[in-house]
Amino acid sequence: APKKLWGGRFSGAVDPLMDAFNASIHFDKRMYAADCIGSIAYAKALSKNGIISKEECEQLVSGLTDVMEEWSSGKFVIKAGDEDIHTANERRLGELIGSVAGKLHTGRSRNDQVATDMRLWLRDEASKVLAHVKELIAVTVARAEKELDVIMPGYTHLQRAQPIRWSHFLLSHAWLWQSDAERLEQLIDRFNVLPLGSGALAGHVFNIDRAFLAKELGFRDYIHNSLYAVSDRDFVAEFLFWASLTMTHISRVAEDLIIYSSGEFAFVKLADAYSTGSSLMPQKKNPDSLELLRGKCGRVFGNMSGFMMSYKGIPSTYNKDLQEDKEPMFDAVDTLSGSLQITAGVLSTMEIFPDKMRASLSADMLATDLAEYLVRKGVPFRETHHISGAAVKMAEDRKGSLSDLTVEDLKTLHPSFEDDVASVWSFETSIENRNAPGGTAKSSVLEQINLLKTWLSKK
Numbered sequence: 530a531p532k533k534l535w536g537g538r539f540s541g542a543v544d545p546l547m548d549a550f551n552a553s554i555h556f557d558k559r560m561y562a563a564d565c566i567g568s569i570a571y572a573k574a575l576s577k578n579g580i581i582s583k584e585e586c587e588q589l590v591s592g593l594t595d596v597m598e599e600w601s602s603g604k605f606v607i608k609a610g611d612e613d614i615h616t617a618n619e620r621r622l623g624e625l626i627g628s629v630a631g632k633l634h635t636g637r638s639r640n641d642q643v644a645t646d647m648r649l650w651l652r653d654e655a656s657k658v659l660a661h662v663k664e665l666i667a668v669t670v671a672r673a674e675k676e677l678d679v680i681m682p683g684y685t686h687l688q689r690a691q692p693i694r695w696s697h698f699l700l701s702h703a704w705l706w707q708s709d710a711e712r713l714e715q716l717i718d719r720f721n722v723l724p725l726g727s728g729a730l731a732g733h734v735f736n737i738d739r740a741f742l743a744k745e746l747g748f749r750d751y752i753h754n755s756l757y758a759v760s761d762r763d764f765v766a767e768f769l770f771w772a773s774l775t776m777t778h779i780s781r782v783a784e785d786l787i788i789y790s791s792g793e794f795a796f797v798k799l800a801d802a803y804s805t806g807s808s809l810m811p812q813k814k815n816p817d818s819l820e821l822l823r824g825k826c827g828r829v830f831g832n833m834s835g836f837m838m839s840y841k842g843i844p845s846t847y848n849k850d851l852q853e854d855k856e857p858m859f860d861a862v863d864t865l866s867g868s869l870q871i872t873a874g875v876l877s878t879m880e881i882f883p884d885k886m887r888a889s890l891s892a893d894m895l896a897t898d899l900a901e902y903l904v905r906k907g908v909p910f911r912e913t914h915h916i917s918g919a920a921v922k923m924a925e926d927r928k929g930s931l932s933d934l935t936v937e938d939l940k941t942l943h944p945s946f947e948d949d950v951a952s953v954w955s956f957e958t959s960i961e962n963r964n965a966p967g968g969t970a971k972s973s974v975l976e977q978i979n980l981l982k983t984w985l986s987k988k
């Protein structure tokens with residue numbers, strides 16, 4: 530059996546099943562670059578401190594660069610005994626540069642190493658995910674701008690409520706993603722601190738220059754307590770919550786669009802690129818992309834809750850339970866990356882049917898406007914609400930439309946109704962009246978578009 534990195538004190542062999550159970554190389558190899566980059570900085574810090582010579586440092590750096598190159602070109606061969614990415618890289622480094630490789634791990638533990646690798650890896654990957662969020666916002670804003678004058682029913686309780694701009698609906702989702710983007714930026718900054726130089730748990734024995742290490746690796750600071758440094762995975766928890774919340778937002782827009790693409794609504798039609806058919810029913814065109822997005826939200830929540838269950842009972846410092854942190858993190862990154870791009874694809878390619886949206890508006894959706902008409906005539910709103918409600922009932926009793934009531938009909942409900950009540954029966958007017966910032970009037974929607982565009986264009 531191959532020699533274990535930690536095999537000195539062991540005499541018996543490890544059960545092969547245990548070996549496989551213990552191994553993380555098949556998934557943590559994704560962090561190969563972070564592992565090599567962290568080690569290169571560490572070698573430099575060792576030489577800066579005089580713990581290794583300049584020449585030894587150069588050998589280590591060049592060997593680690595070769596190891597990294599083997600990974601990126603697909604030439605790295607994982608061997609039996611390569612327990613994780615850290616042991617695999619150190620084993621290979623030894624094969625390439627000989628015994629000086631054994632100096633690299635001086636004062637370091639896989640405990641501070643793995644925590645550093647994960648932060649480096651997630652910092653990079655989360656930045657890519659962030660770019661996908663911004664792209665999704667950009668696509669949504671562009672669409673909102675293009676379709677500014679399309680109007681549709683706005684819903685509460687899925688009941689037709691008030692007319693709104695289609696753009697206003699689109700932007701409501703863009704704003705959620707904008708808050709997701711900000712949250713992600715904040716959390717990347719929060720976890721961008723260095724664990725390396727903490728040793729196994731108690732601290733570094735050769736007073737390594739941790740400020741230098743932090744700077745080399747682009748961390749804004751180092752972590753100020755070694756026990757905390759090796760055991761803290763709050764950044765994984767926070768990222769998984771972020772991912773879950775962002776997937777919730779994606780799931781909710783998916784649900785909206787699934788409803789809007791049904792035959793009964795027919796407000797939107799997904800592009801063929803994001804739909805599938807039925808193996809039995811020839812007429813079917815199903816919004817599978819949206820259903821998958823909704824479903825994947827559950828998967829990401831599973832990653833978060835699964836990780837939290839592993840995390841919650843761990844005693845202080847490093848325990849092997851912590852190896853369970855990586856797969857949920859990787860899976861969440863992959864799922865978010867795919868979901869954000871698919872959402873952007875669906876949103877930018879679907880067809881909309883403005884006529885169908887408009888035909889779904891009905892005069893009863895202007896009942897609030899009817900009340901507001903009386904408010905403008907000086908009637909207290911609470912009264913006008915009742916009067917307009919009575920008008921709705923009158924129209925319903927006659928099996929007619931609210932807008933078909935004559936001024937005479939309305940006057941029986943309140944003397945303030947006059948001929949100009951006719952102006953209430955316009956969906957456009959209703960929309961334009963909601964012109965306070967944040968409303969659905971054109972000016973407010975344009976303001977939102979400008980704000981989001983400005984935000985997108987900075988940095």
Ligand code: ARG
Nearest residue numbers: 553613639640643847851852
């Ligand atoms: N593969 C391990 C992990 O992912 C690396 C750290 C192992 N440390 C240890 N003391 N066994 O957590």
